[in-house]
Amino acid sequence: MGAGIVGVNVGLALLKKGFEVTILDRGEPGRGTSFGNAGGIAVSECAPIAMPGTLMNVPGWLMDPYGPLSIRWAYLPKMMPWLLRFLAASRKPRVEQITVEIAAILNRVWEDYEPVIAEAGLGDAVFIKEGALAVYRSEKSRRAADYSIDLRRRNGIKIRDVTKDEIKDLEPGLAPIFPCGVIEEDWGRVLDPFKIVTGLYKHFLDRGGKFQTADVTDFVYRDGKPRAVMTASGDQIIFDTLVVACGAWSKTLAKRLGNGVPLDTERGYNTTVPYRDAKLSRSVISADDSIILTPMEMGIRVGGAVELGGLVAAPNYDRAKALFAKGREVLPKLNSEGGIEWMGFRPSMPDSKPVISASPKHDNVFFSFGHGHLGLTMGATTGRLIADLANGDSAPLNMTPYRIDRF
Numbered sequence: 001m002g003a004g005i006v007g008v009n010v011g012l013a014l015l016k017k018g019f020e021v022t023i024l025d026r027g028e029p030g031r032g033t034s035f036g037n038a039g040g041i042a043v044s045e046c047a048p049i050a051m052p053g054t055l056m057n058v059p060g061w062l063m064d065p066y067g068p069l070s071i072r073w074a075y076l077p078k079m080m081p082w083l084l085r086f087l088a089a090s091r092k093p094r095v096e097q098i099t100v101e102i103a104a105i106l107n108r109v110w111e112d113y114e115p116v117i118a119e120a121g122l123g124d125a126v127f128i129k130e131g132a133l134a135v136y137r138s139e140k141s142r143r144a145a146d147y148s149i150d151l152r153r154r155n156g157i158k159i160r161d162v163t164k165d166e167i168k169d170l171e172p173g174l175a176p177i178f179p180c181g182v183i184e185e186d187w188g189r190v191l192d193p194f195k196i197v198t199g200l201y202k203h204f205l206d207r208g209g210k211f212q213t214a215d216v217t218d219f220v221y222r223d224g225k226p227r228a229v230m231t232a233s234g235d236q237i238i239f240d241t242l243v244v245a246c247g248a249w250s251k252t253l254a255k256r257l258g259n260g261v262p263l264d265t266e267r268g269y270n271t272t273v274p275y276r277d278a279k280l281s282r283s284v285i286s287a288d289d290s291i292i293l294t295p296m297e298m299g300i301r302v303g304g305a306v307e308l309g310g311l312v313a314a315p316n317y318d319r320a321k322a323l324f325a326k327g328r329e330v331l332p333k334l335n336s337e338g339g340i341e342w343m344g345f346r347p348s349m350p351d352s353k354p355v356i357s358a359s360p361k362h363d364n365v366f367f368s369f370g371h372g373h374l375g376l377t378m379g380a381t382t383g384r385l386i387a388d389l390a391n392g393d394s395a396p397l398n399m400t401p402y403r404i405d406r407f
């Protein structure tokens with residue numbers, strides 16, 4: 001269930017193990033959160049979102065409606081249990097442990113993605129492996145990142161400091177306001193996230209996979225086991241084995257399968273503007289602004305940040321505009337004309353780790369969601385891990401940290 005970057009990768013990996021696979025989705029494949037993300041194969045981002053110091057920063061962020069973290073106040077009571085777990089995860093010993101567990105997935109990403117991309121015939125033209133440049137507005141803010149950078153380095157991530165002059169050589173179009181930065185060496189980017197999902201989806205169909213439109217609302221049990229999905233139109237679709245990969249919408253489905261899970265959404269915004277005068281040759285992260293600028297096939301995409309507001313509230317595109325304004329401080333020649341604004345629902349667990357798990361209740365159910373800021377990055381690795389679990393093969397990682405019942 002779910003034809004986003006995660007579900008399509010899972011489908012492909014299951015086909016390779018010899019399963020007959022049908023992907024169900026209520027909409028067109030790739031039109032969910034996987035459609036418009038920042039396109040980063042962000043293998044250097046193994047530190048969780050909740051870090052030591054987050055608790056101190058939250059009040060200031062929340063007072064700034066266009067800061068890196070904002071909240072729809074009406075949603076706060078619903079979000080509270082998630083937020084408390086999020087803050088609990090920001091304690092240093094937890095952060096150290098979580099980083100090891102996220103890095104265990106990220107350190108496999110290229111090894112798992114490259115064959116999948118090559119087999120699907122997508123290749124270098126859409127999937128580029130190159131470093132990203134993170135820039136800081138002051139030496140002080142670079143020093144504030146010391147812990148995160150050291151933590152990531154200790155977990156095998158290659159991060160190299162660069163000077164103001166090097167930044168100018170690397171990206172001459174950036175405003176001369178950044179005294180220092182770092183290159184995150186193993187980063188990659190895709191030229192269009194939607195084309196990656198649809199390219200892999202086409203390959204899935206070519207290899208004999210099937211697709212069925214279905215808005216899944218519930219499950220039909222026989223002899224205590226889920227045996228079919230029930231759709232909004234009242235149809236039943238029978239399965240032997242089920243994988244739930246419905247991104248931010250997986251929570252109620254998991255609950256109906258017997259597992260409550262603290263999944264919520266970190267909404268994110270961006271604007272994509274066609275190429276004009278502004279030039280960018282790699283992904284640039286402006287650390288103080290919590291934004292990323294990515295050169296893509298259709299233009300430059302500018303966005304990021306987090307809005308806590310659930311799955312129902314309408315988008316507030318003023319946030320996209322505010323992020324774009326910050327983007328223009330970074331890359332002054334950016335022009336908003338013809339820009340397309342977008343909002344997506346990151347499927348987020350409070351400890352920033354995905355759920356990649358067998359069901360503790362039913363031996364024919366698997367869960368694959370909650371990839372937060374890293375669903376594109378972790379797509380192929382998640383696919384192969386779920387296929388290993390479903391096929392009863394030993395996975396190349398200890399899977400305990402990603403279990404659905406870890407809370």
Ligand SMILES: Cc1cc2nc3c(=O)[nH]c(=O)nc-3n(C[C@H](O)[C@H](O)[C@H](O)COP(=O)(O)OP(=O)(O)OC[C@H]3O[C@@H](n4cnc5c(N)ncnc54)[C@H](O)[C@@H]3O)c2cc1C
Pocket residue numbers: 001002003004005006007024025026027028029030031032033034035036037038039040041042214215216217245246247248249250266267268269270303304343344345346347368369370371372373374375376377378
């Ligand atoms: C602004 C922004 C920037 C981002 N940048 C990056 C980045 O640079 N790198 C990165 O790795 N990640 C990034 N992400 C995160 C990434 O986009 C997500 O983690 C990823 O897309 C999640 O994929 P998914 O397949 O789990 O979910 P989705 O793509 O949302 O797919 C879920 C699918 O499930 C279907 N579905 C839901 N409910 C049902 C139902 N009941 N019945 C049937 N079908 C259902 C939906 O229709 C949808 O197609 C970003 C996210 C945002 C918002």
